[in-house]
Amino acid sequence: MELDPGSVDPTELYKLQIQIITPRPIAWVSTVSADGVRNLAPFSFSSGIGTHPPAHLFCPTNRGDGTKKDTLRNVEATGEYVVGVVPYAVREAMNQTSADYPPGVDEFVKAGLTPVPSLKVKPPRIKESPINMECRVLKILHLGEGPHGSNVVIGEILHIHIDNAILRNGKIDPDLVDTIGRMSGPEYCRTTERFEMLRPKM
Numbered sequence: 001m002e003l004d005p006g007s008v009d010p011t012e013l014y015k016l017q018i019q020i021i022t023p024r025p026i027a028w029v030s031t032v033s034a035d036g037v038r039n040l041a042p043f044s045f046s047s048g049i050g051t052h053p054p055a056h057l058f059c060p061t062n063r064g065d066g067t068k069k070d071t072l073r074n075v076e077a078t079g080e081y082v083v084g085v086v087p088y089a090v091r092e093a094m095n096q097t098s099a100d101y102p103p104g105v106d107e108f109v110k111a112g113l114t115p116v117p118s119l120k121v122k123p124p125r126i127k128e129s130p131i132n133m134e135c136r137v138l139k140i141l142h143l144g145e146g147p148h149g150s151n152v153v154i155g156e157i158l159h160i161h162i163d164n165a166i167l168r169n170g171k172i173d174p175d176l177v178d179t180i181g182r183m184s185g186p187e188y189c190r191t192t193e194r195f196e197m198l199r200p201k202m
């Protein structure tokens with residue numbers, strides 16, 4: 001199959017893109033609105049960027065009607081967010097926070113999750129997530145306007161919380177953190193099957 005992305009309907013292209021880029025880590029993003037309402041939503045177009053500065057990115061696209069998602073409006077208004085990882089045990093709650101609730105709705109309450117005050121930013125971290133990173137916005141890129149327009153939020157990581165329960169010999173144990181990844185449609189994957197490969201030495 002050969003494709004010119006410019007000639008494909010955006011919804012179809014999105015469906016294809018999420019089949020191409022797999023698996024994707026899920027950034028569970030906590031924000032607060034300008035008037036202090038909490039918000040929580042998952043974003044799988046997300047990644048770490050690097051360590052100098054320690055940085056993270058996620059991509060809240062515009063909705064089909066061209067409006068901005070609450071998370072994007074909140075980071076634009078406050079410049080702050082907290083990103084948590086998603087273990088298998090809380091997959092249902094994470095999914096619940098992806099529902100398209102109106103701006104005044106607190107997804108922590110809807111999904112039965114526990115907000116814990118952060119140290120350096122206003123949005124709370126998620127108690128049910130064993131790793132949370134407090135971030136301050138470095139840059140927001142608006143790459144496309146209107147329906148499905150792409151946006152990139154880049155944040156500097158100011159503080160990292162790691163639950164001691166997922167550490168073994170001072171390292172994060174992948175079996176204990178048990179993160180899930182997003183595939184396409186309703187499909188997810190687990191990180192329970194792993195293998196090792198050493199980098200070549202020249």
Ligand SMILES: Cc1cc2nc3c(=O)[nH]c(=O)nc-3n(C[C@H](O)[C@H](O)[C@H](O)COP(=O)(O)O)c2cc1C
Nearest residue numbers: 041042043044045059060061069070071098099100
């Ligand atoms: C696992 C998962 C990953 C998602 N990834 C993204 C994403 O990368 N970008 C995006 O715009 N929406 C993504 N969504 C949809 C948003 O979570 C959804 O639109 C949510 O309602 C946005 O909430 P907000 O309006 O409170 O910001 C994802 C949903 C799920 C379940």
